[in-house]
Amino acid sequence: xxxxxxxxxxxxxxxxxxxxxxxxxxxxxxxxxFWYVQHLNEAPKLLLKSSTDNKRTEHQGFxxxxxxxxxxFHLQKSSVQLSDSALYFCALGTGGYKVVFGSGTRLxxxx
Amino acid sequence: xxxVIQTPxxxxxxxxxxxxxxxxxxxxxxxxxxxxxxxxxxFKFLINFQNQEVxxxxxxxxxxxxxxxxxxxxxxxxxQSSEAGDSALYLCASSPQxxxxxxxxxxxxxxxxx
Numbered sequence: 001x002x003x004x005x006x007x008x009x010x011x012x013x014x015x016x017x018x019x020x021x022x023x024x025x026x027x028x029x030x031x032x033x034f035w036y037v038q039h040l041n042e043a044p045k046l047l048l049k050s051s052t053d054n055k056r057t058e059h060q061g062f063x064x065x066x067x068x069x070x071x072x073f074h075l076q077k078s079s080v081q082l083s084d085s086a087l088y089f090c091a092l093g094t095g096g097y098k099v100v101f102g103s104g105t106r107l108x109x110x111x
Numbered sequence: 112x113x114x115v116i117q118t119p120x121x122x123x124x125x126x127x128x129x130x131x132x133x134x135x136x137x138x139x140x141x142x143x144x145x146x147x148x149x150x151x152x153x154f155k156f157l158i159n160f161q162n163q164e165v166x167x168x169x170x171x172x173x174x175x176x177x178x179x180x181x182x183x184x185x186x187x188x189x190x191q192s193s194e195a196g197d198s199a200l201y202l203c204a205s206s207p208q209x210x211x212x213x214x215x216x217x218x219x220x221x222x223x224x225x
Contacts (some may be wrong), residue, residue, distance in 0.1 A: 033210045038152075043115070043216040044202070088151055093212025097142060097166050101154035 002094040004102035012108045013080055021075040021105045023064075023090030032093030033066050033073040036101075039086045047088075048075070072081045085109045114138065115217035116149030117203050118185075122222045124193045132220040133185040142166075143180055144214060145188050148200040160186065193224040 003026045003105065008091045013019055024029060030050045038044040050057045050066040057064055075088060090102040116135040124130045136143050145157040158168035160180040168178075175194075180186040190197055200221050204214035 034212065034214075036214075036216075044214075046213060046215065049213060089154070091212075091214075095212045097144075097159055097161070097206075098156065099144070099212055099214060103151045104152045106152075 002029070002092060002098070002100050003093045004090050004100050006090055006102035006105050008105045009103070010106045010108065012110065015082055015109050015111060016079050019076065019084075019107065021088050021090075021107065023075065023102060025071050025073065025090075025100075027092060027094050028069045029095040031066070031068070031071075033038050033064075034091040034093070034099075035062070035064060035073070035075050036081045036089040036091060037086050038089065038104075042045075045091060051093075060095050080107070080109045082109050082111065114223055115203055115215055117201075117217035117220050119220060120218065122220055124222065124224050126194060126224055127192050129189060129191060130193045130197070130224070131187060131189040131224055132201055132222070133187050134203030134217055135185045136203070137215050140205035140207050140215070142206040142208075142211045143186050144204045144206070145178060145186075146202045146204065147197075148202055148219070149213075150199070154202075157188070173209075190222075193222070195224050197223055198224045 005024045007022045035048040036044040037047045053068045089104045092100045114137045144159040147155040158178045159166045175191050178188045200219040202219045204216045
């Protein structure tokens with residue numbers, strides 16, 4: 001079936017450093033990929049979305065490129081800030097109305 | 112910012128009690144989803160609607176859970192007989208027409224079953 005894999009459960013970094021959060025997926029449908037960010041005690045918010053192969057999408061300093069050849073949609077930022085500390089979920093839109101979420105990666109940024 | 116409204120924010124029930132939570136989707140969004148987010152932050156899909164019609168639901172939902180999205184009223188999710196394992200954050204999300212994979216979440220109802 002359809003699935004999303006996020007390999008890192010926790011990523012800890014010092015502010016100012018670059019980050020990459022991994023996301024790979026499996027589906028037999030044409031994929032729609034998303035990244036959501038959830039700050040503590042807040043609703044998950046849509047951060048990035050893409051269905052176009054090999055096209056970089058950016059928002060709020062974060063960026064990701066959907067690579068259908070490797071079934072990946074990794075989230076990157078060149079310089080993390082303290083306010084980036086949150087849970088990050090990769091999600092896959094599959095056939096019909098179903099969305100499959102990854103297990104999430106907690107990003108902790110220290111001063 | 113999302114305009115999905117969920118009430119109440121916190122709900123405490125005893126085992127066997129009913130638990131009901133409500134969701135007002137963002138205006139103009141015809142598709143509504145309910146998820147359960149457990150203490151490990153994992154999302155579990157429960158049910159989704161387009162307008163008032165159920166699109167998909169999981170087996171768990173069919174047994175103790177019931178949900179509806181009546182016309183001109185908030186959507187609701189009700190657990191008929193709460194169990195300790197139901198303690199979680201219940202998230203409602205809505206999607207715009209034609210973009211059902213884009214989900215805009217409410218802040219959730221945190222249910223604690225004692």
